[in-house]
Amino acid sequence: MLNRNDAICAIATGNGGSIAIVRVSGENAFSILKRCFSPIKRIKNAYQHGRMMYGNVYDESGETIDEAMAVCFYAPNSYTTEDVFEIQMHGGTMSAQAVLKTLVSLGARMAEPGEFTRRAFLNGRIDLSEAEAVMGIVGAKSQSALRASIRQLKGGVSAGIGKAREELISLVALISAATDFPDEIDEDVTAKNVSGRAKKVCDYLISASDKRHARILRQGASVVLAGLPNVGKSSVMNALLSCERAIVTDIPGTTRDVLTESVELNGVRLSLSDTAGLRDTEDTVEKIGVQRARDALKDADVVLYVLDAAREMTDEERENLTEMDDRYIVVLNKSDLDSVISLENAVTISAKTGEGISYLTDKIIEKIGVDAENEDLMTLPRHIECAERATEAINRAIAWIEGGMPLDFAANDLTEALNALGDITGESMNENVIDRVFKDFCVGK
Ligand code: GDP
Numbered sequence: 001m002l003n004r005n006d007a008i009c010a011i012a013t014g015n016g017g018s019i020a021i022v023r024v025s026g027e028n029a030f031s032i033l034k035r036c037f038s039p040i041k042r043i044k045n046a047y048q049h050g051r052m053m054y055g056n057v058y059d060e061s062g063e064t065i066d067e068a069m070a071v072c073f074y075a076p077n078s079y080t081t082e083d084v085f086e087i088q089m090h091g092g093t094m095s096a097q098a099v100l101k102t103l104v105s106l107g108a109r110m111a112e113p114g115e116f117t118r119r120a121f122l123n124g125r126i127d128l129s130e131a132e133a134v135m136g137i138v139g140a141k142s143q144s145a146l147r148a149s150i151r152q153l154k155g156g157v158s159a160g161i162g163k164a165r166e167e168l169i170s171l172v173a174l175i176s177a178a179t180d181f182p183d184e185i186d187e188d189v190t191a192k193n194v195s196g197r198a199k200k201v202c203d204y205l206i207s208a209s210d211k212r213h214a215r216i217l218r219q220g221a222s223v224v225l226a227g228l229p230n231v232g233k234s235s236v237m238n239a240l241l242s243c244e245r246a247i248v249t250d251i252p253g254t255t256r257d258v259l260t261e262s263v264e265l266n267g268v269r270l271s272l273s274d275t276a277g278l279r280d281t282e283d284t285v286e287k288i289g290v291q292r293a294r295d296a297l298k299d300a301d302v303v304l305y306v307l308d309a310a311r312e313m314t315d316e317e318r319e320n321l322t323e324m325d326d327r328y329i330v331v332l333n334k335s336d337l338d339s340v341i342s343l344e345n346a347v348t349i350s351a352k353t354g355e356g357i358s359y360l361t362d363k364i365i366e367k368i369g370v371d372a373e374n375e376d377l378m379t380l381p382r383h384i385e386c387a388e389r390a391t392e393a394i395n396r397a398i399a400w401i402e403g404g405m406p407l408d409f410a411a412n413d414l415t416e417a418l419n420a421l422g423d424i425t426g427e428s429m430n431e432n433v434i435d436r437v438f439k440d441f442c443v444g445k
Pocket of ligand 1: 227228229230232233234236333334335337349351
């Protein structure tokens with residue numbers, strides 16, 4: 001795709017809304033607008049920046065297509081930084097399609113997917129990671145994913161990457177000074193300095209590109225309830241969801257399948273799964289449920305292992321307690337009844353009365369260990385992959401230095417790391433990377 005400034009047009013809204021918006025960007029945009037739209041009343045300075053005009057939109061033959069609102073955004077103060085106008089008309093497909101056809105007949109070209117945002121990027125208004133954030137906002141499936149994309153759009157990721165790049169540039173400069181002026185600059189001192197500072201950049205990139213954190217911010221964390229039948233798993237799930245969704249009965253073994261619900265706690269989306277009680281059974285259907293429960297446990301970020309505080313632990317439960325890894329929280333339920341169990345580190349609750357539930361939610365969030373407000377965290381696999389390429393290159397540079405090799409070797413790898421980070425923000429202007437980012441955009445964005 002060429003970086004042109006020709007007028008492009010597209011329907012910016014999805015199907016089925018009550019309003020449809022058609023957007024045009026590029027040179028001649030306003031002359032195109034004036035040939036297919038006229039305000040109903042004569043208003044002074046009608047075509048001012050940002051001013052909504054009520055009027056009619058016409059086709060090539062002067063026939064009214066629709067009553068509409070139009071608004072102009074003058075370069076550079078627009079989404080693309082070019083002259084942009086939008087026409088808002090009645091929803092449905094016919095009217096917007098007719099307007100689009102007219103715009104094309106007046107010289108605009110149908111936009112390619114993501115071309116408006118691509119222009120915003122190529123014209124320097126946003127960087128590549130901010131352009132991707134636009135897609136993240138459109139596709140967000142949870143509040144935490146939306147917030148992560150907003151942070152990214154406001155330059156959260158770019159700021160951290162910018163600092164890391166600046167540091168790498170200064171390390172490459174140090175190396176080149178040391179190699180250019182060997183009599184004046186001590187190479188050993190420079191080598192120590194560079195490797196120390198390069199390690200810090202690496203540490204930053206490793207923590208900012210943590211895959212588990214990224215997945216949890218994007219998709220949410222999985223929390224699985226486990227325990228023997230009748231300890232109150234479904235009731236705990238209901239208490240966490242604050243609604244009656246799981247079936248609660250006092251016949252052991254009622255939750256035969258894995259029941260999953262979504263809930264948002266402290267900005268992090270959780271998928272809560274209530275599993276079949278983990279017990280040996282001859283019932284074929286229940287057996288499948290128990291197997292699914294075991295599968296869900298393997299993939300869980302947090303497991304709530306529920307015990308009934310009002311009855312003695314079984315041998316199986318005691319054994320389970322010894323096999324737990326650090327994803328587990330032991331939940332001592334039914335605290336409203338006379339307790340016969342006391343366990344250190346268990347969270348005591350009553351699903352019936354709600355006692356301890358808010359403490360349990362705090363513990364779950366603590367166990368997940370993701371700070372949804374952390375500005376530096378990358379959420380997109382593409383960014384993480386670039387950061388990994390950068391850390392590998394930095395580690396190679398450190399290995400050269402520590403192996404006593406000439407500093408030039410390290411400079412090459414640090415430059416490679418610099419380019420990998422430049423792929424995140426688009427500063428490297430790698431055409432393949434840019435194409436890859438915009439290929440998933442929708443038309444009109
Ligand atoms: P599950 O088989 O582990 O999912 O257990 P359920 O949630 O179906 O609960 C089993 C029984 O324990 C039901 O009769 C619940 O009403 C009861 N129960 C669950 N939580 C509590 C609690 O906190 N206090 C009391 N007294 N009963 C509870």
